[in-house]
Amino acid sequence: MNSTLLGIGMTSRRTRERMAKRLLEQGIRNNKVLDVMSRTPRHIFVDEALSSRAYEDTALPIGFNQTISQPYTVAKMTELLLEFGRPGKVLEIGTGCGYQTAILAQLVDHVYTVERILPLHKKAKDHLWSLRLKNISYLHSDGGWGWPEHAPYDGILVAAAPSEIPEMLLEQMAVGGVMIIPIGRGDRQELQRVFRTENGYEIEELEPVTFVPFLAGRE
Structure with missing residues (x-):
């Protein structure tokens, strides 16, 4: 790994390890999540x-x-x-800069990631290729449509907050699958975990969060 990826000073491995220790305290x-977070250079994903x-x-x-x-x-x-086991196929809605994608790709078999903003989509691909993460497929599209060609998914992670769960995403969950999604508007958002069962869906309400709004279309 080159020096940019390794980081120095405030971007060094030691700084990442301090971050992982703080996450443990939080x-x-x-342990697998903590280990991957301590190894992944978050600094390359920001300006x-x-x-x-x-x-x-x-x-x-x-x-x-x-x-x-x-x-x-x-x-x-x-x-x-990941609480109930390692998912095989995971759909990520909202690639953004690619950091969450990088964490997922080291913990699941394959990530299918969708981003609606073309410059972010392109930049994320560059970041993730620099880390040699190759179990990722990329799509520039409206996240509300998901990626039906590769459904059903064992896991879905949504990185923007709709007012309600998009129906298309529910339909793309495998039976036994899990979706993690923020729901709500403004400062009244809540993280939810959705389970797909043989008979329908079960929703677990978790904790307050703040995400950018889930928008339709692509740019």
Whole structure:
């Protein structure tokens, strides 16, 4: 791995390990998630001017009115997705800069990731290729449509908040599958976990969160 990926000073491996320790103190218990978070260079996914802040527990702007989620949120959503076993196929809605994608790709068999904003879609691909993560398929599309060609999915992770769960995403869940999704508007959002059963869907309400709104169309 080259020096840019390894990082120095505030972007070093030691800084990532401190971040993982903080996540443990915040309640993240999945050791595989903590290990991947400590190894993955979050600083390459933000603008160079913000790289010294990459391992703070805060969301950061990535352009186009979008953000990279705070490390705790990434870790928590990933942990919830993996709680009942390793998913084979995971659909991610909202690639953004690709950081959450990078974490998922190291913990599941294959990630199918969808992004509606073309420049972010292209930039994320560059970041993820630099990490040599090749178990990822990319689509520039409206996230509300999901990616039906590869359904059903064992896991779905949504990185933007709709007011209600998109029907198309529910239909693309495998029986026994899990979806992690923020629901709500503005500062009244809640993280939910949806289980698909033989008889329908079960929803578990988890904790307050703040995400960018889930928008239709593509740019």
